[in-house]
Amino acid sequence: MMQVPFSVEARAVSLQEARSLYFGRGELPEALLDQNVLRSWERCRQAGLDPTRLAGGEPDVRGVTEARERNRTLISHAQPVLEHLFEQIRNSHSMVILADARGMVLQSYGDADFLSRAEQVALRPGTSWHEFERGTNAIGTALAERGAVNVFGSEHFFEGNAFLTCSASPIQDAQGRLMGVLDISSDYRAFQRHSLGLVKMSSRIIEKRLFESEFAHQGLLSFHARPDHVGSLCEALLAISQDGDLLGADQTALELLGLRREDLSRRHYSMLFDVPLGTLIDRARRDPSSLIAISGRNGERFYARLRGNFAPMSAPPSAIVDARGERLAARSRQEAPTAALPTDRLTLQFLSTGDERLQAAIDKGTRILGRDIPILIQGESGAGKEMFAKAFHNSGPRAQGPFVALNCAAIPETLIESELFGYSGGAFTGARKEGAVGKIQQAHGGTLFLDEIGDMPLSLQARLLRVLQERCVTPLGTNKSIPVDITLVCATHRRLKEEVARGGFREDLYYRLNGLCINLPSLRERSDIDRLIDKLLREEAGPDRQVEVSHKVMEAFLKYRWPGNIRQLNNVIKVAIALLDDDETIIETWHLPDDIFEEIGQIEPSVSHAPVGRTMADAVPQPATQAAAAAAAGMGRLEEIERDMINRTLEAENGNISSAARRLGISRNTLYRKLGRF
Ligand SMILES: Nc1ncnc2c1ncn2[C@@H]1O[C@H](COP(=O)(O)OP(=O)(O)OP(=O)(O)O)[C@@H](O)[C@H]1O
Numbered sequence: 001m002m003q004v005p006f007s008v009e010a011r012a013v014s015l016q017e018a019r020s021l022y023f024g025r026g027e028l029p030e031a032l033l034d035q036n037v038l039r040s041w042e043r044c045r046q047a048g049l050d051p052t053r054l055a056g057g058e059p060d061v062r063g064v065t066e067a068r069e070r071n072r073t074l075i076s077h078a079q080p081v082l083e084h085l086f087e088q089i090r091n092s093h094s095m096v097i098l099a100d101a102r103g104m105v106l107q108s109y110g111d112a113d114f115l116s117r118a119e120q121v122a123l124r125p126g127t128s129w130h131e132f133e134r135g136t137n138a139i140g141t142a143l144a145e146r147g148a149v150n151v152f153g154s155e156h157f158f159e160g161n162a163f164l165t166c167s168a169s170p171i172q173d174a175q176g177r178l179m180g181v182l183d184i185s186s187d188y189r190a191f192q193r194h195s196l197g198l199v200k201m202s203s204r205i206i207e208k209r210l211f212e213s214e215f216a217h218q219g220l221l222s223f224h225a226r227p228d229h230v231g232s233l234c235e236a237l238l239a240i241s242q243d244g245d246l247l248g249a250d251q252t253a254l255e256l257l258g259l260r261r262e263d264l265s266r267r268h269y270s271m272l273f274d275v276p277l278g279t280l281i282d283r284a285r286r287d288p289s290s291l292i293a294i295s296g297r298n299g300e301r302f303y304a305r306l307r308g309n310f311a312p313m314s315a316p317p318s319a320i321v322d323a324r325g326e327r328l329a330a331r332s333r334q335e336a337p338t339a340a341l342p343t344d345r346l347t348l349q350f351l352s353t354g355d356e357r358l359q360a361a362i363d364k365g366t367r368i369l370g371r372d373i374p375i376l377i378q379g380e381s382g383a384g385k386e387m388f389a390k391a392f393h394n395s396g397p398r399a400q401g402p403f404v405a406l407n408c409a410a411i412p413e414t415l416i417e418s419e420l421f422g423y424s425g426g427a428f429t430g431a432r433k434e435g436a437v438g439k440i441q442q443a444h445g446g447t448l449f450l451d452e453i454g455d456m457p458l459s460l461q462a463r464l465l466r467v468l469q470e471r472c473v474t475p476l477g478t479n480k481s482i483p484v485d486i487t488l489v490c491a492t493h494r495r496l497k498e499e500v501a502r503g504g505f506r507e508d509l510y511y512r513l514n515g516l517c518i519n520l521p522s523l524r525e526r527s528d529i530d531r532l533i534d535k536l537l538r539e540e541a542g543p544d545r546q547v548e549v550s551h552k553v554m555e556a557f558l559k560y561r562w563p564g565n566i567r568q569l570n571n572v573i574k575v576a577i578a579l580l581d582d583d584e585t586i587i588e589t590w591h592l593p594d595d596i597f598e599e600i601g602q603i604e605p606s607v608s609h610a611p612v613g614r615t616m617a618d619a620v621p622q623p624a625t626q627a628a629a630a631a632a633a634g635m636g637r638l639e640e641i642e643r644d645m646i647n648r649t650l651e652a653e654n655g656n657i658s659s660a661a662r663r664l665g666i667s668r669n670t671l672y673r674k675l676g677r678f
Contacts (some may be wrong), residue, residue, distance in 0.1 A: 008153075008191050015154035023051060036145045037155045040136040043144065044157045047132050055134070055160030059126025060104075067104045074098075074171070074179050075106060077209040082109055085184070085202050089195075094186035097123070099139045101178040103130035114187065121161055123185060134158065138166030142181050146170055148200050153188040163188060167195040169203040174211045174239060174248030176261045182206065204233055211250055215239035218247055219308035221280070225256070227291055227303040242308075243571060244269035244277050257296060266578040268571075270593060272297055273304075280306045297672045347395040351388065353535060354528035357521040361388070368516055369396040374468075376453075376513050377491040379520030382567030385491040386451060388520060393447040398487060401446030406439045409452035417460055421467075423476035440473045443486045453490040453513065454499050461506045468512050488513065523562040523569060530554060532566070536573045547577055549587040556589070560599070572596050579668055581658050590667045597667050646675070 018029035022041060030038065044051075068075060078098050085096045086109040095110025095118055105125045110118065118124060127133075131140035135157025142149045148169035154162045168183035182203045184195045212220060221238040224230050236253035240246055246264045254261060257272055269277050275294040283292050284306040291303045348362045365375070365388070375392065377385045386405065393403045408416055422438025440448060450456070456464065467473050468488065472481040490513045499505035523529065533549060541547040549557065562568055576591040589597055646664065653659040661671040 008189060012153055012188070015152070019154055033155065034150075036141060036147070036149050037136060037151065040131060040141045040144065041157060043131060044135045049132070049135050049157060051135065051157055051159055053135075053158055053160075055121040055158045057122040057127055059122070059124060060128075061126055064104060064106065064126035067100050067102075068106055071100050071106060071180065073210065073213075074100070074206075077213065078171070078180070078182070078206045079107070081202050081205050081209075082107060082182075085182075085198065086110070088198065089184060089186075089192075092186065092192070093190045094184055095123075097139065097183040097185060098180060099129060099143075099183065100180045101143065103128045103133065103140050103143055103181070105129060105139075106180070110185075114185075117163070117187070118185065121164070123164070131157075134161070137161060137164075138168035138185070139181050139183050142168035142170050142183075143178060146178065148196055148203075150196050152191060165191045165195075167199050169196075169199040171203045171206050171210070172251070173207070174214055174237075174250065176251075179210065201233065207250060208233070208237065211237055211239070211248065215248060217308075219281075219306055221304055221306050223253075223256070223294070223302045223304035225300065225302055230291055230303050230305055240269050240277070242277075242281070243567070245574075246272075256300070256302070258298070268575050268578065271575070271578065273302075280304065284308070299675065346387070346391050348388075348391045349395070351384070351391050353531040355521060355526040357519075358526065358528075361518045361520060364516060364518060365392050366395065372487065373515035374488040374490070374513050375516045375518060376496065377489065377518045377520060378496070379491075379493065380522040380565055381493050382565035383520045383522050384566050385493075385520060386449065387566075388518065389447070389449045389489040389491060392489060393449075393487075396487075398446050402443055403447050403449065404439050404443035405449040405451060407451040409455040413457045416456065417463070418476055420460070421463065421473055421475055424478045438473065438475060440467060440484055440486065441475075441482060444484050446486065448486045448488050450488070450490045452492060454492040454494040454496055454505060458504075458506065461509045465506065465509045465512060468509075523565040524560075529558055529569075533557065533569070533573070536570055537577070540570075540573050540577050545585075547580065547585055547587065549576075550589075553587055553589055553592070560596075584658075588662075590661050592667065594667055594670055597670075646671070 014032050018032035021027045021029040021032070028038065033041075075098070082096050082098055089096065091111060093111055093114045095108050095114055097105055097108045099105045105123070105127055108115070108118075108123075108125055115124075122134075123129070129137050129139040131137070131144050134140055136151060137156055138149055138151040141151060148167070150165070150167045152165045156162055156164060164185055165188040166183055166185040168181050170181045171179045173179050182199050184199050186192070186195070219240045219242065221240055222230050222235045223238070224235050226234075229235055234252070236256045237248075237250040238246060238253045239248040246267055246269065249257075249259070249261070249264055253259075259267065273294045273296060275292065280292060280294075283290060288307065289305070291305055294302050294304050296302060348365050352359055352362055368375075369392070375389075377388055379385050389405075390403055393399065406416075406419060411419060418436065418438070420438050420440055422436050422441055467484070470481075471485070472483050474481050496505055496510055496514075500507050500510050523532075526532070533554070537547050537549070557569075564571075572592060573587075575593050576587045579591045580587065584591075646660070649660045649663050650657075653663060657668055657671055661668045664671065
């Protein structure tokens with residue numbers, strides 16, 4: 001273990017000793033160096049770097065311009081932090097540096113005297129401080145080690161850099177990718193112990209800003225075991241879609257939840273916390289600043305706050321089947337990609353799995369491809385209307401053009417106009433200075449998909465009609481008429497004709513939109529559910545894994561009502577696959593989300609769905625009988641009996657959660673939750 005000498009001078013002396021051991025005698029000075037510095041020296045030596053090489057060099061002006069362009073987002077979020085950081089260290093013979101993920105210095109701020117010294121060793125914008133260019137140094141080594149480091153004086157591999165002391169901390173995005181690195185460099189005699197803490201904290205602020213801006217249109221869940229940490233730099237951040245899909249997590253969230261980053265895509269909100277997402281959303285809408293207590297899957301207590309523009313919902317039992325709330329479904333679609341399918345595969349033909357009504361719709365759509373006929377797609381929420389619209393776009397001659405979607409139900413009425421038509425700078429209060437190009441214009445040469453067209457305010461219906469007639473759009477605040485060439489596809493879950501009869505939708509617009517009317521069947525009406533399930537299983541499980549549903553589950557699926565249609569089925573399959581153990585290939589009832597499990601239980605007598613007490617009693621004869629007897633005699637509380645049975649079953653199954661859940665006749669999720677509660 002390294003001995004940290006008290007003074008800068010003593011440290012400099014011990015480093016000289018370390019260098020002569022390493023470079024002179026070829027020995028590893030493990031007791032004299034931090035392990036990350038030693039590993040870096042080894043990497044440099046293996047790369048053939050010469051420690052006596054001159055450390056200077058000219059900046060690459062073109063390279064840095066390109067790097068700044070590539071890293072625009074990083075720079076915009078880091079700039080204010082850099083400036084603030086520099087304020088903290090001003091007049092201390094130091095500089096602060098932002099470098100990209102390849103070690104290229106993008107920006108620096110510093111005291112004039114130190115900047116000119118730093119320039120002599122090329123520590124300035126336009127030079128790369130990757131380890132293989134500059135040897136061991138805080139920027140390059142933090143990137144290589146993926147962690148914060150101090151590199152002091154002669155710890156620098158190149159002798160010419162030994163006058164420096166540097167502290168750097170990497171910056172990662174919500175997917176854990178390296179975005180860049182933040183560094184404070186000074187003269188080694190001005191070494192400050194707190195520099196490392198400062199760069200760590202500052203890079204954390206930048207990460208937080210990147211995270212929040214990336215997911216500004218999604219749900220952001222901030223949580224921590226300590227309520228006072230929520231809202232502070234210590235909080236954990238999770239990005240979630242309204243359907244409960246996990247879109248990103250910061251390092252703190254992964255640590256608090258005991259997850260690896262690669263687990264994220266296999267998890268769903270409902271598998272991590274006990275409070276249904278709907279409850280959090282409702283709470284956030286009613287009182288955005290309030291904290292709510294939630295428990296993790298192992299019973300850990302957290303305090304959480306949800307931010308985001310979620311559509312209203314009234315606390316359904318689980319986020320998975322929230323799809324039955326049509327508003328919710330409509331909202332989430334605008335915010336998340338519709339499907340994980342590569343666009344080139346998503347054609348009309350790809351949607352065909354044998355249902356006659358769907359096939360008729362596909363045939364009709366195929367026949368009008370390339371003709372200038374607007375389509376109106378009607379169908380229940382989650383039936384695949386947007387998917388159909390995308391497939392239609394991808395199958396026709398405009399496939400290379402843009403597909404632009406706007407959900408009229410998901411944004412406030414007052415914003416639809418500016419979103420759709422665009423505006424010039426300063427057109428209205430709150431408008432962006434530079435103005436914005438509207439969706440109609442964005443769709444030029446491609447397809448404009450207007451979802452929930454029935455929710456378009458009457459006043460805008462007239463403007464939309466004019467665009468369709470004149471094929472020109474006039475952004476707000478301008479007199480300019482811009483020609484547009486778009487194919488229009490609209491969708492609604494309402495019967496638009498009835499809306500017309502009620503006076504809520506203009507008749508002339510209705511006929512203008514309704515060149516071809518496609519009615520998509522709801523899932524329960526489809527004759528190809530089994531084939532669709534196979535297809536979704538293949539897509540979700542991936543090419544290397546074969547997963548099937550059991551007979552019982554298939555039977556129950558075929559009878560189930562599927563109020564959330566394909567969206568709900570998709571979510572159920574996603575969760576079930578995530579709940580499978582690595583060696584399991586068949587989805588059984590206990591792999592289903594709790595609420596589906598229970599509902600399916602009600603429609604399928606052969607499926608185990610007895611009330612918890614009875615099922616458990618069947619599953620664990622001996623202790624259960626005692627417990628049942630105790631209950632009958634009024635000697636125990638139900639919860640105690642349940643706890644007792646769970647403990648015994650777990651014991652009998654050697655702690656294996658899957659087997660215990662199976663024996664108890666409850667899902668693994670439920671078992672986790674119950675364990676958390678005890
Ligand atoms: N044929 C299909 N194959 C695979 N997944 C599908 C299919 N059709 C729909 N889905 C999936 O179901 C979900 C809902 O589809 P989509 O958004 O197209 O429905 P919608 O009818 O537009 O819903 P809403 O009215 O709520 O906006 C999406 O996640 C989509 O990926």
